[in-house]
Amino acid sequence: MNSRIEPPRQNGPPTGLDADTWAAAVDMYRNRYSFIAVGPRAQEDWLPDVVAVMHREVADPRGWRGRDPEQGDEELEEDPAFPFRVPPTDETGAAQWRNRLFEIPRSAVVRLLVMLATDAMDVSRQYGFTDRRTRMEEHAEVILSRFPEGSQFFTNTGHGGGDHPDFYERVTGCWPMTQYAWDFGLVAVSREEVGLIWSFDAS
Numbered sequence: 001m002n003s004r005i006e007p008p009r010q011n012g013p014p015t016g017l018d019a020d021t022w023a024a025a026v027d028m029y030r031n032r033y034s035f036i037a038v039g040p041r042a043q044e045d046w047l048p049d050v051v052a053v054m055h056r057e058v059a060d061p062r063g064w065r066g067r068d069p070e071q072g073d074e075e076l077e078e079d080p081a082f083p084f085r086v087p088p089t090d091e092t093g094a095a096q097w098r099n100r101l102f103e104i105p106r107s108a109v110v111r112l113l114v115m116l117a118t119d120a121m122d123v124s125r126q127y128g129f130t131d132r133r134t135r136m137e138e139h140a141e142v143i144l145s146r147f148p149e150g151s152q153f154f155t156n157t158g159h160g161g162g163d164h165p166d167f168y169e170r171v172t173g174c175w176p177m178t179q180y181a182w183d184f185g186l187v188a189v190s191r192e193e194v195g196l197i198w199s200f201d202a203s
Helices: 019-029 047-054 091-098 106-116 129-145
Strands: 034-040 102-104 152-155 182-189 193-201
Touching: 019 034, 019 129, 034 047, 047 091, 047 193, 102 106, 106 129, 106 152, 106 182, 106 193
Parallel strands: none
Antiparallel strands: 034 193, 102 152, 152 182, 182 193
């Protein structure tokens, strides 16, 4: 998929952000092996708050629905963070974990969120993408709108494009953050919340 496609709108979601629009946006990932959860940001260093979301120790601050394909699975009895590899608690280990993440601009987040919902996490392989694109981008804008201006966004792919990555171009590499060899995701950090939107390839 080349970069000549029109960029998504940057004027915000078509409707107000509420539990229903959020649930519809999360439902965009229903056909993917994806994890979507938001937790409270309790401290300046957001890394422990992300760990709490991975461990499923915190609930959505707004009481809204997320997506957890492992819910009720026996794997969680042995490893409550499955399939994530949680950051080490020591300073050196935590720094190495952070180095696997790359900060991206707000303008790149909508396309990343859409890519995470596509077949094989590759827009060019998404059946009927031309017809579905507008609706998928609207859902992605809803998710983005939960994290206001001034929020930070990180992903685990060093995709080309420098400071302006285009996730509609095929993404060919990642630094896995889970027990799978291939995963892509978004860490979103606002003043009050941290969000994980992550898709896995378990093949």
